[in-house]
Amino acid sequence: MESKELLTELGDFFKIFADPTRIRILELLTEKEKCVGEIAEILEVSQSAVSHQLKILRLANVVSTEKKGQMVTYRLADEHIRIIIQYGLEHIREEKNEKDL
Amino acid sequence: MESKELLTELGDFFKIFADPTRIRILELLTEKEKCVGEIAEILEVSQSAVSHQLKILRLANVVSTEKKGQMVTYRLADEHIRIIIQYGLEHIREEKNEKDL
């Protein structure tokens, strides 16, 4: 059995993905890096809300940033993030299929 | 890009794992099925709190149950759950290793 502390950390890690705005941002970045304004426009979420969520993703080391002039580009920090999202999507798609039988 | 609705569902799915008590229960069931009382005792969480969380896991189809007399045995519903927990654990272990360099 893993320690309570480690499992709490694991819970915190999954918390990152447990919000519609954040996971939409991450899935969007799966395709290609994007700047804040683009993300806000594509997802139709206010610039402020996006920026707040990006900060959370940044602090969790789930995205990395690069400043180009006055714009800031965000991208996924590593391949794990992509894989976890993909696996989660597969899971709920299978769940949906099972319901349809 | 996936639909807003699907990604919100995905967020809800990850929400299941985003709580210390729930993920501790799930990780405990990774090893072997257990009844409510055992779970509460091992994790040192009140019977009521465990039962409330088990209900959430049940409704999310993440665990399944079997009643034996007055006891109710809980087990992981499918292999996906085990895999997701394992992958998440690997991720945060790697993260820890990177910090140590």
Next chain:
DNA sequence: TGAATATATGAACAGTCATTCATATAATGA
């Protein structure tokens, strides 16, 4: 330098959620 654009952030508010407490339901055994 001043205006415009891009991003970040603090405070406040509303909604969500996990635990506790008390109690209900259900099954067993005497």
Next chain:
DNA sequence: TCATTATATGAATGACTGTTCATATATTCA
């Protein structure tokens, strides 16, 4: 049937969190 044991659940509460609004910071360009 009555007491005991195992589990479930509703209400209340405190804590947490995502968005909005206003504003700050930083960069570019005229």
